[in-house]
Amino acid sequence: MNKKILEVKGLKKYFPLGGFFSRKRGFLHAVNNVCFSITRGETLGLVGKSGSGKTTIGRVVLRLIEPTASEINLDGINLVKLNGREIQRTRRKMGVVFQDPKASLNPRMTVKEILHRPLAIHDFPKRERLDRILDVLESVGLEPGHLGRYPHEFSGDQQQRISVARAIILNPDLIVLDEPTSALDVSVQAKILNLLTDLQREFKLTYLFISHNLTVIQYICDWVAVMYLGKIVELTKNERFFEIMKHPYTISLLSAAPIPDPKRRYEEKILLAGEIPSPINPHPGCRFHPRCSHRMEVCKREQPDFTEVEKDHSVACYLYH
Ligand code: SF4
Numbered sequence: 640m641n642k643k644i645l646e647v648k649g650l651k652k653y654f655p656l657g658g659f660f661s662r663k664r665g666f667l668h669a670v671n672n673v674c675f676s677i678t679r680g681e682t683l684g685l686v687g688k689s690g691s692g693k694t695t696i697g698r699v700v701l702r703l704i705e706p707t708a709s710e711i712n713l714d715g716i717n718l719v720k721l722n723g724r725e726i727q728r729t730r731r732k733m734g735v736v737f738q739d740p741k742a743s744l745n746p747r748m749t750v751k752e753i754l755h756r757p758l759a760i761h762d763f764p765k766r767e768r769l770d771r772i773l774d775v776l777e778s779v780g781l782e783p784g785h786l787g788r789y790p791h792e793f794s795g796d797q798q799q800r801i802s803v804a805r806a807i808i809l810n811p812d813l814i815v816l817d818e819p820t821s822a823l824d825v826s827v828q829a830k831i832l833n834l835l836t837d838l839q840r841e842f843k844l845t846y847l848f849i850s851h852n853l854t855v856i857q858y859i860c861d862w863v864a865v866m867y868l869g870k871i872v873e874l875t876k877n878e879r880f881f882e883i884m885k886h887p888y889t890i891s892l893l894s895a896a897p898i899p900d901p902k903r904r905y906e907e908k909i910l911l912a913g914e915i916p917s918p919i920n921p922h923p924g925c926r927f928h929p930r931c932s933h934r935m936e937v938c939k940r941e942q943p944d945f946t947e948v949e950k951d952h953s954v955a956c957y958l959y960h
Pocket of ligand 1: 886887888925926927928929931932933934938943955956957958
């Protein structure tokens with residue numbers, strides 16, 4: 640049985656509102672009580688609209704921002720309990736690829752310097768560094784002749800390959816991919832997705848894949864978690880994703896996704912009515928209830944538990960309790 644490489648329990652992230660002298664006080668509940676895990680060699684896709692909290696989860700897992708509460712176990716180490724120096728050491732176990740390669744690569748550094756930096760920070764043996772850089776460069780489809788060039792000399796596709804090379808160079812346990820294809824031309828998105836799939840197969844990489852695009856999620860992920868206003872509302876294995884999804888919000892998302900799948904059962908686009916509730920001090924009930932055509936009295940009062948409705952499929956909705 641494959642090992643769980645990442646386990647996240649009770650993740651909360653609230654951002655305080657207003658300054659010290661401001662009368663306006665309160666918290667923006669960006670992520671509220673989220674739990675999930677990822678098995679080594681698999682990909683979990685976090686999908687949702689902007690503002691659903693998926694990018695915040697990625698940043699908390701990477702410890703780029705502090706959680707309000709959580710337990711985050713990466714290969715048995717609780718990241719939340721680590722101090723600054725320990726976090727720095729543990730960073731070698733995590734890689735990240737951001738949405739915009741142009742913004743995430745230092746324009747004043749050559750490809751060689753970009754790839755050398757993480758090796759130097761984490762004391763990779765000096766004599767092996769150049770070999771490691773050349774190996775990784777070949778894995779992402781670039782050539783030794785590219786080492787002396789600067790990021791602006793590459794196409795968007797090649798720039799994202801450099802970002803991927805930097806993310807895998809220390810052979811991390813987990814890679815967070817935050818919308819890695821959204822800033823690219825449609826014509827090259829598939830190339831990067833194929834590269835990520837090939838690298839995962841070759842090196843048994845584990846991905847947390849964040850995206851608003853259901854088509855991309857369906858293509859690359861083993862598991863799919865659907866987020867709405869800071870909570871996971873549905874989690875299932877990807878192979879049956881489009882056939883079995885049950886949560887009213889997921890069904891509306893699927894109905895709007897342009898997916899050329901003959902088995903797809905959502906023929907008509909579902910337009911959501913009602914106000915999107917504020918994530919600032921949110922009401923106690925189901926966060927989707929103001930927009931849900933199935934809402935009941937209980938939905939306004941209490942949040943539904945996340946319940947396993949069948950094997951490998953959990954839903955937070957009173958319709959399935
Ligand atoms: Fe709709 Fe109630 Fe289910 Fe929320 S819990 S999605 S309001 S039926």
